[in-house]
Amino acid sequence: MTSGGHGTDGVERRGLMFVLSSPSGAGKTTLSRMLIERMPGLKMSVSATTRAMRPGEVNGKDYSFVDKATFEGMVKAGELLEWATVFDNSYGTPRGPVEAALSAGQDVLFDIDWQGTQQLREKARADVVSVFILPPSAADLEKRLHSRAQDSDEVIRKRMSRASHEMSHWAEYDYIVINYNVDDAFAEVQSILKAERLKRERRTGLVSFVRGLQGQLQG
Ligand SMILES: Nc1ncnc2c1ncn2[C@@H]1O[C@H](COP(=O)(O)OP(=O)(O)OP(=O)(O)O)[C@@H](O)[C@H]1O
Numbered sequence: 001m002t003s004g005g006h007g008t009d010g011v012e013r014r015g016l017m018f019v020l021s022s023p024s025g026a027g028k029t030t031l032s033r034m035l036i037e038r039m040p041g042l043k044m045s046v047s048a049t050t051r052a053m054r055p056g057e058v059n060g061k062d063y064s065f066v067d068k069a070t071f072e073g074m075v076k077a078g079e080l081l082e083w084a085t086v087f088d089n090s091y092g093t094p095r096g097p098v099e100a101a102l103s104a105g106q107d108v109l110f111d112i113d114w115q116g117t118q119q120l121r122e123k124a125r126a127d128v129v130s131v132f133i134l135p136p137s138a139a140d141l142e143k144r145l146h147s148r149a150q151d152s153d154e155v156i157r158k159r160m161s162r163a164s165h166e167m168s169h170w171a172e173y174d175y176i177v178i179n180y181n182v183d184d185a186f187a188e189v190q191s192i193l194k195a196e197r198l199k200r201e202r203r204t205g206l207v208s209f210v211r212g213l214q215g216q217l218q219g
């Protein structure tokens with residue numbers, strides 16, 4: 001699915017799909033925004049959803065907000081790379097922008113749940129790097145959902161009651177980050193991305209780079 005781009009050191013490599021999952025409110029959106037601001041070469045995948053827009057959300061930036069019929073049409077037309085039902089709403093990743101970004105040599109960041117992560121892994125295991133974000137405690141999780149002040153008490157109750165089930169998938173992920181404070185969690189997530197970008201297997205340009213070095217040594 002992925003094709004070549006350049007790493008920051010000029011060596012060609014395959015793009016990667018960097019996935020953040022967590023129970024609702026643990027901090028994925030916060031960490032995703034920081035990554036997009038501070039890590040060049042990383043593009044956010046904007047999901048389509050049938051969920052109602054929250055105050056402050058922007059259509060086309062936070063999500064593409066669509067009705068149920070449009071979402072079903074996207075599924076039928078094969079336009080979604082993965083999709084799932086979460087909290088009674090449909091969410092899915094439009095295929096086109098992801099493939100375009102990877103072809104242009106960018107990495108793609110996903111804020112998706114465990115079901116979507118499983119589907120991406122089935123399609124492109126070697127190119128998926130997955131991180132599960134845990135809250136420090138249940139009380140912190142609930143406090144964060146309330147402090148966001150964007151969901152009703154009933155929605156928050158529903159999200160809290162789903163949190164344990166969401167978390168039961170933690171062991172399927174490559175990395176686990178506990179979000180005690182945003183700056184430390186961001187530093188950890190950033191380190192993971194930086195290290196994964198250097199992985200030998202995705203650095204398709206290394207063979208010719210090393211051959212070039214050897215040529216210089218022989219010449
Ligand atoms: N380490 C932290 N300490 C305190 N508050 C935090 C921390 N990380 C995130 N928050 C706050 O918690 C709230 C929920 O965070 P965020 O929206 O990033 O969660 P999320 O995992 O993306 O949730 P969802 O899955 O519902 O989209 C926000 O108000 C955010 O500012």
Ligand SMILES: Nc1nc2c(ncn2[C@@H]2O[C@H](COP(=O)(O)O)[C@@H](O)[C@H]2O)c(=O)[nH]1
Nearest residue numbers: 047083084086091092093111112113115116
């Ligand atoms: N499988 C997918 N899950 C997604 C996608 N976009 C978001 N999500 C997940 O849904 C929940 C709820 O999000 P919220 O914005 O309503 O709070 C959260 O776990 C997201 O990670 C997607 O395209 N596919």
